[in-house]
Amino acid sequence: KAGVTQTPRYLIKTRGQQVTLSCSPISGHRSVSWYQQTPGQGLQFLFEYFSETQRNKGNFPGRFSGRQFSNSRSEMNVSTLELGDSALYLCASSNAGTGMGPNTEAFFGQGTRLTVV
């Protein structure tokens, strides 16, 4: 089956701009999580959406937001970009914690490499 698809793969933005990243989960998966990875901070959890509702949230400022559509596809938005937002943004889909049985594996996409200049 098709894996997790993230678009675009690479993005260059200017400080102050906003950006929207997209994630298409594995078919049938209802949970979509977003992560930021930087050399300094490692992999950090941003938020998780399940059935179009944000279910878990990490410790990031309000400039980072997301949403999930009825087909489980998700987008994350970063407004007023800062240089420090340059990172690899990863999306993961899963059915863990959804009451759909012992599906405990999170599948990650290839990520979107965001560079803020």
Place this chain on the structure above:
Amino acid sequence: LAKTTQPISMDSYEGQEVNITCSHNNIATNDYITWYQQFPSQGPRFIIQGYKTKVTNEVASLFIPADRKSSTLSLPRVSLSDTAVYYCLVGDPFSGGYNKLIFGAGTRLAVHP
């Protein structure tokens, strides 16, 4: 989610067996132990998961002692392509909070010719 502690880095040679140990002293009764592998500029990839004793799949084995306060990922006969960062995570996969995966620094494994 329980905090985990792993060695920051390890070195090995092709053909050797590599064992990476993870400490999780505060693991809860319902928590499972999961290991992920990550190559540069790619998303982490699930390797193996277990609850107790030993689990084996086509790529690795996971050893979990009776007290479950630690676990050991064993990679048999590593090759250069096993050079990656390995993460150990613990959590209850049946919990709504499970997908808030908390990654530590991981173990950077370097396999040499």
